[in-house]
Amino acid sequence: MDLAEWTAAWLHEHFRADAARGVAAVFELVLSGPDTGTVCVQVEEGRIKACVGRDAAPDVRYTLSSDDWRDFLAGRASAEMLAMTGRVRIEGDHALALKLRALFRRTA
Numbered sequence: 784m785d786l787a788e789w790t791a792a793w794l795h796e797h798f799r800a801d802a803a804r805g806v807a808a809v810f811e812l813v814l815s816g817p818d819t820g821t822v823c824v825q826v827e828e829g830r831i832k833a834c835v836g837r838d839a840a841p842d843v844r845y846t847l848s849s850d851d852w853r854d855f856l857a858g859r860a861s862a863e864m865l866a867m868t869g870r871v872r873i874e875g876d877h878a879l880a881l882k883l884r885a886l887f888r889r890t891a
Contacts (some may be wrong), residue, residue: 787820811841818849843875
């Protein structure tokens with residue numbers, strides 16, 4: 784299983800439906816580096832659909848290296864640190880972009 788497939792499965796497993804009430808958005812995660820791939824995350828009224836692939840018009844697109852993504856999930860990097868150091872690029876609705884983290888439980 785490549786990193787994009789693993790990420791889609793992880794997002795399904797760690798999704799917090801209670802936190803997603805009232806959220807309707809499409810997020811896209813573009814990974815670069817040793818494990819390239821794209822994950823599309825559709826959230827609507829407490830439901831999620833995460834799959835490998837692009838969306839034609841996501842509300843928010845995050846672009847970062849696969850290494851930084853792994854560090855974020857493991858708790859070795861924070862979203863704030865990645866943003867302040869320019870290691871994640873966020874395109875689209877920035878207010879909506881801030882909501883994504885609250886929709887998932889991290890294990891670290």
